[in-house]
Amino acid sequence: MFAKTVSVMFGGEEYLLAYNAWAMFQIQDLSPEKEIMEILADQGNDGYPLFCKAVEFMSEAAEGIGRYEGKAARKTLKSEQVMNLARPMDILELRQAMLEAVVHGYGREVEEEVIDLGLAELQKKTD
Numbered sequence: 001m002f003a004k005t006v007s008v009m010f011g012g013e014e015y016l017l018a019y020n021a022w023a024m025f026q027i028q029d030l031s032p033e034k035e036i037m038e039i040l041a042d043q044g045n046d047g048y049p050l051f052c053k054a055v056e057f058m059s060e061a062a063e064g065i066g067r068y069e070g071k072a073a074r075k076t077l078k079s080e081q082v083m084n085l086a087r088p089m090d091i092l093e094l095r096q097a098m099l100e101a102v103v104h105g106y107g108r109e110v111e112e113e114v115i116d117l118g119l120a121e122l123q124k125k126t127d
Helices: 021-030 036-041 048-068 079-085 088-105 117-126
Strands: 006-010 013-017
Touching (some): 013 048, 013 088, 021 036, 021 048, 036 088, 048 088
Antiparallel strands (some): 006 013
16 A cells, blocks of 8 residues: 555545645645645635645545555545535534544644644534
């Protein structure tokens, strides 16, 4: 396996995300002045379209990896789909999966569990 993919649920379906060199360069071309971590962390309306497009590129990267490895074709997330259908909780889950994909893309295995404080706070409010 060349790159690790990360599973994420969106709209009741499972999608895969990956951060490989292709995804990295596509995302850099979107916004050369912003690093991937800035795009993932951006909470504002101006950054949301970049975030959605980054989701699309990472989903397409995972699909490309799967095809290269001889796996069956899978649906990919589209930026318009995320832009128009995502709930706030979906954004938190996508952000967490994207972060995990970036970590894997750079070849770093994280031993300890990463805790998303925003996600934890939102889950407390919904319980």
